[in-house]
Amino acid sequence: MIISQVGDNISEQFENIHLHINKTTFLQGERLWFKAYVREQKTGLPSLLTSNLHVALFNKEGEEVKRKLIYIQNGLGQGSFAIDSTMTDTEFTLLAWTNYMLNFKKLTPFSQKIKLVNYDTVSKISSEPTIQISVYPEGGQLIEGAYNNIGILVNNGLSKGLAVNDLTLIDDSGKVIRNNITTNELGMGKAGFMVEAGKSYSLQFDKADFPTISKSLPEAYKIKSV
Structure with a gap:
């Protein structure tokens, strides 16, 4: 401060x-x-x-x-x-x-x-396939009513990054906001979208041989009008 x-x-x-x-x-x-x-x-x-x-x-x-x-x-x-x-x-x-x-x-x-x-x-850790998704809003938080970028990190549960090409961003009504989101060989990716007032969002990974995984994005920050 x-x-x-x-x-x-x-x-x-x-x-x-x-x-x-x-x-x-x-x-x-x-x-x-x-x-x-x-x-x-x-x-x-x-x-x-x-x-x-x-x-x-x-x-x-x-x-x-x-x-x-x-x-x-x-x-x-x-x-x-x-x-x-x-x-x-x-x-x-x-x-x-x-x-x-x-x-x-x-x-x-x-x-x-x-x-x-x-x-x-x-x-000694189980070799069963697992996926972990982490989300990092640019600036540390989502801003309501603005275009936001998020950093994405996908790994195999043992900290090894995974390249994927089928992450989907959806809102709380199930509407697809972005699909075919990709990450590189280090598991790192990026996506941008408009955050609507009152909406919440999540990333989903759904692929054969893996359980469906959903990662909720943090609640958007509401900018107070002056």
Whole structure:
């Protein structure tokens, strides 16, 4: 949050932080990639106020194990962490915050749980086909009454990305909004659509040899009229 003062009037400018990460389960030797979005909470537009973003990994005991200071320009930034031998726990938390947020208890940092598995564990996991779908709205949230882009990540349940070409976006009435949505060999894809007021949306994957999988999109943010 940033506070600006004009005369005797003080206005609060809240920001939302979102990290779009390549996946949430890793083997040692892999790399966690992320793209950072910092948006104005009121308008949903890229923030022009924040230039530095702290991104760090914490272990189960709450101890910081890695941190980076990411340069934010026009609300965007990016970076990565090596998943190396110094990370011996099986669970970590990825946090992102600005210095301003530390001054206000009601503002919470972006948080995402990260899991590490070893090769022995992977060999014991069932080989039955599974599909996991993750959705990342651009800017961290959907905006009602606007054209929105979403990032999509599809993996096989063992953090290996899958290339698919038959994801379908539907609304809560079952109407098809987009079909034949694709992801690349890393399991990453993108889709854009107009979010209507009062509507909810989900992604569906329906293919032979796999159960039908549905992933609900987050509720859209309603912009208050001035």
